[in-house]
Amino acid sequence: MDTNTGAVGVIGFGVMGSHMARNLAAKGHRVLGYSRTPSKVIEQKIHGVSPCTLEELARSCSCVLLSVTDGRAVQSILFGDSAEGAEGLSTLLAPGSLVINTTTIAPSEAADFDHRLSARDIYCVDAPVTGGDVGARNATLTIMCGGHEEAINRALPFLHCIGSKIVRVGPPGFGQRMKAVNQVGVALGIVAMTEALVLAEQQGISPDVALDILQGGAAGSWAFSNYAPRLLSNDLKPGFSAAHMLKDLKIAATEMPKSQILPGTETALRLFEKLVQRGKELGNHALIEIYRDTQI
Amino acid sequence: MDTNTGAVGVIGFGVMGSHMARNLAAKGHRVLGYSRTPSKVIEQKIHGVSPCTLEELARSCSCVLLSVTDGRAVQSILFGDSAEGAEGLSTLLAPGSLVINTTTIAPSEAADFDHRLSARDIYCVDAPVTGGDVGARNATLTIMCGGHEEAINRALPFLHCIGSKIVRVGPPGFGQRMKAVNQVGVALGIVAMTEALVLAEQQGISPDVALDILQGGAAGSWAFSNYAPRLLSNDLKPGFSAAHMLKDLKIAATEMPKSQILPGTETALRLFEKLVQRGKELGNHALIEIYRDTQI
Numbered sequence: 001m002d003t004n005t006g007a008v009g010v011i012g013f014g015v016m017g018s019h020m021a022r023n024l025a026a027k028g029h030r031v032l033g034y035s036r037t038p039s040k041v042i043e044q045k046i047h048g049v050s051p052c053t054l055e056e057l058a059r060s061c062s063c064v065l066l067s068v069t070d071g072r073a074v075q076s077i078l079f080g081d082s083a084e085g086a087e088g089l090s091t092l093l094a095p096g097s098l099v100i101n102t103t104t105i106a107p108s109e110a111a112d113f114d115h116r117l118s119a120r121d122i123y124c125v126d127a128p129v130t131g132g133d134v135g136a137r138n139a140t141l142t143i144m145c146g147g148h149e150e151a152i153n154r155a156l157p158f159l160h161c162i163g164s165k166i167v168r169v170g171p172p173g174f175g176q177r178m179k180a181v182n183q184v185g186v187a188l189g190i191v192a193m194t195e196a197l198v199l200a201e202q203q204g205i206s207p208d209v210a211l212d213i214l215q216g217g218a219a220g221s222w223a224f225s226n227y228a229p230r231l232l233s234n235d236l237k238p239g240f241s242a243a244h245m246l247k248d249l250k251i252a253a254t255e256m257p258k259s260q261i262l263p264g265t266e267t268a269l270r271l272f273e274k275l276v277q278r279g280k281e282l283g284n285h286a287l288i289e290i291y292r293d294t295q296i
Numbered sequence: 297m298d299t300n301t302g303a304v305g306v307i308g309f310g311v312m313g314s315h316m317a318r319n320l321a322a323k324g325h326r327v328l329g330y331s332r333t334p335s336k337v338i339e340q341k342i343h344g345v346s347p348c349t350l351e352e353l354a355r356s357c358s359c360v361l362l363s364v365t366d367g368r369a370v371q372s373i374l375f376g377d378s379a380e381g382a383e384g385l386s387t388l389l390a391p392g393s394l395v396i397n398t399t400t401i402a403p404s405e406a407a408d409f410d411h412r413l414s415a416r417d418i419y420c421v422d423a424p425v426t427g428g429d430v431g432a433r434n435a436t437l438t439i440m441c442g443g444h445e446e447a448i449n450r451a452l453p454f455l456h457c458i459g460s461k462i463v464r465v466g467p468p469g470f471g472q473r474m475k476a477v478n479q480v481g482v483a484l485g486i487v488a489m490t491e492a493l494v495l496a497e498q499q500g501i502s503p504d505v506a507l508d509i510l511q512g513g514a515a516g517s518w519a520f521s522n523y524a525p526r527l528l529s530n531d532l533k534p535g536f537s538a539a540h541m542l543k544d545l546k547i548a549a550t551e552m553p554k555s556q557i558l559p560g561t562e563t564a565l566r567l568f569e570k571l572v573q574r575g576k577e578l579g580n581h582a583l584i585e586i587y588r589d590t591q592i
Binding site: 107130131132142144165167169170174177178180181182184185186188189191192193194195196198199200202203204205206209210212213214216217218219220221222223224226240252256257258259260262263264265267268270271291 | 403470491495499512519520561
């Protein structure tokens, strides 16, 4: 595939994007990087990433991978920010190029972006990920792909550089739909862990005894195995931030057409809203903090 | 310990009690069995259990294990049922005997029963279990022990016949407190699994694709690994019944002193109430049924 011979552009150099860019470079790709905060790209020069402008990136790259904040940021990168008068990537890329968006956004936005890029003969894949900073560093992310078959085919060689499990979920937007489903499972798993540990604490049960029983039985979960030990050592830093979880839950709870109310998800959304309102830089596993207030 | 030399009495021959009785007999104990439905004990004769009356059982046994329905049933067995005018086990057992109650009841009931048995010099351990019918059959139950140290010491040889993980949680009632904590974790894990699968279904995502991603990542849980495959093959039978889960959640949500509301647990309680109202003999993993109604 000719897309594999050109340079790869990476846009967005948070924790996730930085690791993705380094792994693409480590697998032999020429990687050009762009961020609105250029210093973040310059930090990655030592790992083989070449800082450049958005125009340079679009001119040199037949594949561009996005890892930015949210749907508004993706929209601004792709289609221009009218407030700034800047041109968007979609007008700069050559026909036949490929855009891989790893940012978690609403499924409807993903489908809309695909539609607008297709009109310019640009391939598009929505490819949100799970596996956290550790998965991004070790290229063991799970990647949930939505897009037309040919677009996903073209994306595969790049996705295999950054993840170990690449799943075709469905047409454009379906990667994002699956990501929302996954975040419902993660958030409610955290609620389950949190309320069991809070109840144990309230009942005067040793947290170590409680955790030993909980994670060994039918209550067991990834959250108990991975988050609970951090809680018991009072480590509330992200990992994955509570603010990002809230953003993802809002997509799941309010931005997807649903034939049924999901009462657990609504409860989780309210709880994470309270956590984020505390205004600290907390991980999503820190939900236990709000149970220590007098009112929930 | 002299308690280990006498016969063991087992009261209650549901699925759990029957397996416990058989495992005690298989490990060399002489086992006497009593049930209000004598045919259930007679079925276990082939496995070395001798059917008898409550009076015979009390006369021969220095250790009695209870596996009945709920707190009211335990109360009736131990202290008599005034409606029937029957005598309770506590007046029939010799001083120095041991009562092991594996039935899940409220912690306050467990503490009260211990108090009343202690007044008659009878040792008492609350020993609710987790691990289901499979754990009961294979003697791999996890047993959560509440009681005075000497009572638990006396119970250990018997508990090791029916379970593989015996945990001292604390004084009388603390086994039941831990059981309630565990059930909160189990119930919310089922809510997490259910709402993720329901959302996937609503979004047109293949259940196999969704389950593959969910159980492989940060949403992963015992529920996804064990219950979800049953759901996908449309097997909604218990395992552990929805009615028992509702009973356990009511203990956790309404019968324990708590300094904080647990919003997820309250939501789970409402959902399991709706499931049990459907009146079918459903397993606790069948929660997905109520999401298929028009109103939740």
